[in-house]
Amino acid sequence: MKVKQQSVYDPLEGMDEPTGLGTQTKKTIAWVSRHDPLPAQVKALQEKLGDIKIVHINNTYTNYRNVIDAVKALKAMHAIVVLPLSMIAFILDSKEAQGTTWLRAEMQSAHEGRCIDHYKEISNDRHNSVVQVQHQCGMFNPDTDVLMPGETTRHLRFRKFMVLKSIDLITEPFTGGE
Numbered sequence: 001m002k003v004k005q006q007s008v009y010d011p012l013e014g015m016d017e018p019t020g021l022g023t024q025t026k027k028t029i030a031w032v033s034r035h036d037p038l039p040a041q042v043k044a045l046q047e048k049l050g051d052i053k054i055v056h057i058n059n060t061y062t063n064y065r066n067v068i069d070a071v072k073a074l075k076a077m078h079a080i081v082v083l084p085l086s087m088i089a090f091i092l093d094s095k096e097a098q099g100t101t102w103l104r105a106e107m108q109s110a111h112e113g114r115c116i117d118h119y120k121e122i123s124n125d126r127h128n129s130v131v132q133v134q135h136q137c138g139m140f141n142p143d144t145d146v147l148m149p150g151e152t153t154r155h156l157r158f159r160k161f162m163v164l165k166s167i168d169l170i171t172e173p174f175t176g177g178e
């Protein structure tokens with residue numbers, strides 16, 4: 001079993017555990033992604049599932065079976081996966097994957113057009129010269145948003161979790177006239 005990099009997000013961390021309620025009562029959720037869950041995503045899972053423990057699996061998988069093994073090893077009933085579609089298709093078709101609800105975080109563009117830089121100038125010395133400038137999209141919400149850097153930055157906002165049911169391949173007969 002290769003589950004090397006794992007970190008656990010316990011929303012109640014630092015709070016006293018109520019007597020008689022151990023970690024056994026928490027529902028384990030596997031978070032298979034390079035990125036950490038956003039605060040809004042943790043909240044959305046708590047609203048649906050109650051007392052949860054999110055285990056972040058940050059491995060780079062090349063085989064879908066390893067993903068299933070890692071999730072099953074955690075005894076997670078729910079798994080959020082950010083993986084290539086072909087791997088998701090294999091997982092959903094796999095017998096071993098049954099018994100787990102496979103979820104996808106639905107992200108949409110936070111706004112139309114390009115991000116507009118929001119310059120936050122912090123000038124706190126007595127000559128009033130700018131000592132720090134922060135660049136950030138003026139529409140950025142740290143609870144729900146991610147910025148995907150690239151040629152043009154993609155600014156995505158978490159909407160909701162969706163249950164993955166199947167990945168469909170749509171085909172039609174080849175006539176040569178396409």
Ligand SMILES: [Zn+2]
Nearest residue numbers: 115137139155
């Ligand atoms: Zn933006």
